[in-house]
Amino acid sequence: MDVLIGYRNANLRNNAYFGKNSIEMVVEKDIVAISIPFSAGVMLAALVSPGSDALWAVAGGSCLSAAGLLMSLGRSGNRTGAVLAMFFLLGLFCGATAALIPVGPPPAANPALEGLLQAINAAGFPHPDSAALLKALLTGRREGLDASTVAAFRTAGASHILALSGLHLGILYGLFQRGLAWLGRSRWATCLRSGLCVGGAALYLAMTGASPSLVRAFLFILFNELSRLLPGRRRRPIAIFCAALTVQLALSPGVIRSLGFQLSYLAMLGIVLVFPRLEAWYPPSVRWDPMRRIWTATALTLSCQAFTAPLVWLRFRQFPKYFLLTNLGALPLTEAFILGGLAALLPRCPQGIKNLADGIGQVLISFLKTVASL
Secondary structure (H helix, E strand, O other): OEEEEEEEEOOOOOOOOOOOOOEEEEEEEOHHHHHHHHHHHHHHHHOOOOOHHHHHHHHHHHHHHHHHHHHHOOOOOOHHHHHHHHHHHHHHHHHHHHHHOOOOOOOOOOHHHHHHHHHHHOOOOOOHHHHHHHHHHHHOOOOOOOHHHHHHHHHOOOHHHHOOOHHHHHHHHHHHHHHOHHHOOOHHHHHHHHHHHHHHHHHHHHHHOOOHHHHHHHHHHHHHHHHHHOOOOOOOHHHHHHHHHHHHHHHOHHHHHOHHHHHHHHHHHHHHHOHHHHHOOOOOOOOOOHHHHHHHHHHHHHHHHHHHHHHHHHHHOOOOOOHHHHHHHHHHHHHHHHHHHHHHOOOOOOHHHHHHHHHHHHHHHHHHHHHHOO
16 A cells, blocks of 8 residues: 655646646555554554444544545645544544444364364374373364463463464474475475465464464465565565554454454564564574574564563563573474474374374473473
8 A cells, every 4th residue: 555755846737636836746655654553543443432332433433534534635735644544544443343243153163173183183192191282282272281281381481382373373384384495496486385385374274263363473474475476575574564463453453352462463573673683682603503593582582572571461460480491492392392293193104203292292391390380
């Protein structure tokens, strides 16, 4: 979408509307300028009284105001402000109308999801809680986990690992990328790899129920791959962030009330704004440097916590003391367990791989229980 950012003199002889010596607007495509007022409008609508009369008034008023601004853009002197105000009103309209739509019935059982659960049950892990943990990490089903394990995740500050989020889809996305590396780097291979990665992420999203944090991760993958395929276009993380935020709020404005949505975007905002600066503190090296990898993981954790910790404190009045230790240990173990667990689901998988995945799962559970007991 075009945001109006400036003006320049122009001679528009054939344009009777503007006249001979009017000013032509210089436009630049910038999703960031659109996303901020639109998101603010959706947020304001979420704070309105839930009564239908108030919501209808907000929806009607914002729609009429946006239409009036749209009609007056050609006559307005401050067109930039008018466009930004229009997107704010559109966000207000989307948020208000979404609250008026009745909630539909819960989705029916997904055959693909049930098939995955059955495959995990039949994988033959030595410890039953390893299969239960893999089901929780891949599908979000926690029924098989015992109460002590769930409590250990929560106390150690690793609840985000059990909740389906961008972490899980990101691991699968990385697996898709590495698995399709044999296609090469030609133009057609890049297009094919991007299409397969986005398609695989979309299938996983549909299979697991499309939670707000998973939708956010899918939109990041989609826009990242689209920007990769556009020749000559620089990928800007903040632009991808704002594009995903705007699209998700436009499709489902009510999701702004979801805690998972809020934490997911706050964590990503920390990664976009803070992580590159923290990571740059450690000097780069041409050789493989394990200390740099540790620092990168530390910077990533600190960036996320800097933006999510205030909200967690406001909602739960608690803060995990050992969040840095938890993430430095649990995240690599989680990735290794998911990859090993997926390998264990393949036909004719050697028992040794299943035992290895089972061992990693047990180490992950024991590690979190140890941290929770500190």
